[in-house]
Amino acid sequence: MIERGETAVSLADIARKSGLNSALVKYHFGNKDGLLLALLQRDASSAVKALDALLRVDASPTARLKLHVAGIVNAYYRSPYLNRLIHLLLHHRGPVVARAVSDFFVKPVAEFERRLLAEGTARGEFRAVDPLIFYFTLFGACDHLFYGRQALLHSFGVAEVGDELRRRLIAHVTDMVLGATLKREE
Amino acid sequence: MIERGETAVSLADIARKSGLNSALVKYHFGNKDGLLLALLQRDASSAVKALDALLRVDASPTARLKLHVAGIVNAYYRSPYLNRLIHLLLHHRGPVVARAVSDFFVKPVAEFERRLLAEGTARGEFRAVDPLIFYFTLFGACDHLFYGRQALLHSFGVAEVGDELRRRLIAHVTDMVLGATLKREE
Numbered sequence: 001m002i003e004r005g006e007t008a009v010s011l012a013d014i015a016r017k018s019g020l021n022s023a024l025v026k027y028h029f030g031n032k033d034g035l036l037l038a039l040l041q042r043d044a045s046s047a048v049k050a051l052d053a054l055l056r057v058d059a060s061p062t063a064r065l066k067l068h069v070a071g072i073v074n075a076y077y078r079s080p081y082l083n084r085l086i087h088l089l090l091h092h093r094g095p096v097v098a099r100a101v102s103d104f105f106v107k108p109v110a111e112f113e114r115r116l117l118a119e120g121t122a123r124g125e126f127r128a129v130d131p132l133i134f135y136f137t138l139f140g141a142c143d144h145l146f147y148g149r150q151a152l153l154h155s156f157g158v159a160e161v162g163d164e165l166r167r168r169l170i171a172h173v174t175d176m177v178l179g180a181t182l183k184r185e186e
Numbered sequence: 187m188i189e190r191g192e193t194a195v196s197l198a199d200i201a202r203k204s205g206l207n208s209a210l211v212k213y214h215f216g217n218k219d220g221l222l223l224a225l226l227q228r229d230a231s232s233a234v235k236a237l238d239a240l241l242r243v244d245a246s247p248t249a250r251l252k253l254h255v256a257g258i259v260n261a262y263y264r265s266p267y268l269n270r271l272i273h274l275l276l277h278h279r280g281p282v283v284a285r286a287v288s289d290f291f292v293k294p295v296a297e298f299e300r301r302l303l304a305e306g307t308a309r310g311e312f313r314a315v316d317p318l319i320f321y322f323t324l325f326g327a328c329d330h331l332f333y334g335r336q337a338l339l340h341s342f343g344v345a346e347v348g349d350e351l352r353r354r355l356i357a358h359v360t361d362m363v364l365g366a367t368l369k370r371e372e
Contacts, residue, residue: 090336102340110341132342133351133358136331141362144326145319150276154288155296156318165319172319172366176327179365180358 011035033089033097040085044105047075051112061120065181068116069138069174076146077166083146110135117181126181134181141173197221219275219283226271230291233261237298247306251367254302255324255360262332263352269332296321303367312367320367327359 011032015022029035050071054064076083090101113131120126145152145161152158158165197218201208215221236257240250262269276287299317306312331338331347338344344351 090334095336095340098336099340102337106337106341130354130358132338132344133331133354135342136334136338137327137355137358137362139334140326140328140330141323142326143330145322148276148322148325150281150284151288151292152318152322154281154285155292156321158318168316168319169323172316172323175366176323176362177365179363180361185371 033093036085036089037097037100040082040089040101041104043079043082044108047071048105048108051108055112055115060125061116061123062125062178062182064116065120065177066174068113069142069177070170072139072142073166073170073173076142077161080146083143087147106135109139113138120181125183127183129181137180138173138177141176142169145169219279222271222275223283223286226268226275226287227290229265229268230294233257234291234294237294241298241301247302247309247311248364248368250302251306251363252360254299255328255363256356258325258328259352259356259359262328263347266332269329273333292321295325299324306367311369313369315367323366324359324363327362328355331355 011026012022014035015025025035029038054067057064086101089097110131113135117126117129117131117134121128197212198208200221201211211221215224240253243250272287272291275283296317299321303312303315303317303320307314
C-alpha cells in the first residue's frame with residue numbers, strides 16, 4: 001500500500017508479495033477487510049498503549065496535551081498509509097467494519113482525551129471543553145493535510161508532507177488546541 | 187443524495203427523480219462526475235462570492251476571520267451532502283476531477299485566506315501564519331465532525347450534527363483559529 005500510495009490492492013497481491021499461499025491468507029483473515037482491520041488493529045494497539053502510558057506520565061496536563069498532539073501528527077507522518085486506511089475502514093466499508101474501528105481505535109483515543117481534559121480542568125489548567133468537539137476538531141486538524149493530497153498538490157503545488165511541514169503542523173495545531181483549551185487569563 | 191444520506195445514487199435515478207429524460211441529462215453533463223461537478227460548482231460559486239464580499243466588509247481582520255469560520259461550519263450544516271460531495275470528487279474520482287474541484291473551490295478559498303492573513307499581519311493583529319497549514323487545519327477542524335458520522339455514531343452515540351453541536355463547533359474552532367493566529371500578548 002505504501003509502495004503504490006493507495007489502499008486499493010487486492011488480497012491476492014498482498015499474498016503474492018508476502019510469499020504466502022493466498023488461500024491461507026484468505027482463510028486466516030476471511031477477506032481483505034479482515035486483513036486491513038487486523039493491520040489497523042496492530043498499529044492502533046501500539047498507539048493506544050502509548051496513550052495509556054501518556055496518561056501516567058509525570059507531567060502537567062498541558063504538557064501531556066502537547067505530547068498528544070505531536071503524537072498524532074507523527075503517527076500519520078511515519079505511517080503514510082494509516083490515514084487512508086482509517087478513512088477507508090471507518091467510512092467506506094459499512095457499519096460492521098466501522099463499529100470495529102470505533103471500538104479498538106476511536107473509543108480508546110476519545111476516552112484518553114476525556115480523562116486528560118477532566119484532569120486538566122480539575123487542576124485549573126483547562127476550561128470546560130466538550131470531549132466530542134475536542135476529538136473531532138483535533139483529529140480533523142491533524143488529518144486533513146495527510147488526507148487531502150489532491151488539494152495539496154493541485155492548489156498548493158506540494159507533492160507530499162515533508163519534515164518541515166510536519167513540524168509546522170505540530171506547532172500550529174498545538175497553538176490551536178491550547179487556544180481552545182487553556183483557561184483564559186482574567 | 188440528501189434523501190438517501192449518501193452520494194452513491196446513479197445518473198438514471200437522478201434523471202428519474204427530476205422528471206427529465208435520462209439520455210438528455212447524460213448528454214448535457216457527460217456522466218455522473220460531470221453532474222456532480224456542476225452541482226458542486228454551483229454551490230461553491232455562491233460560497234466563493236460570499237468570500238469575495240467578506241474580503242471587502244468593513245470590519246477588522248479578526249472579525250472577518252470569525253465570520254469565515256462560522257461560514258464554513260454553517261455551509262456544511264445547511265448542505266449535509268456538501269461535505270461528502272467534496273470528499274468524493276476531490277479524493278475518489280481521479281486527478282482530472284480533483285483538479286477541477288481544486289480550481290473552482292480550494293484555490294479561491296486558499297486565496298481568500300492568504301489575503302486575509304496578510305492583511306491581519308500587516309495590521310499587527312495576526313502573527314505570521316503559513317496559509318497552507320492554516321487552510322488544512324481550519325478545514326479539517328470544521329469538516330471532520332460532519333464527515334466522521336460513523337465515528338460520531340459508534341463512539342459517541344450521536345446520530346447527527348444538530349444545532350447545539352453546530353454552535354459548539356463554531357465556538358471551539360474559532361478559539362482554535364484565534365489561538366494560532368492572533369498575535370500573542372507580550
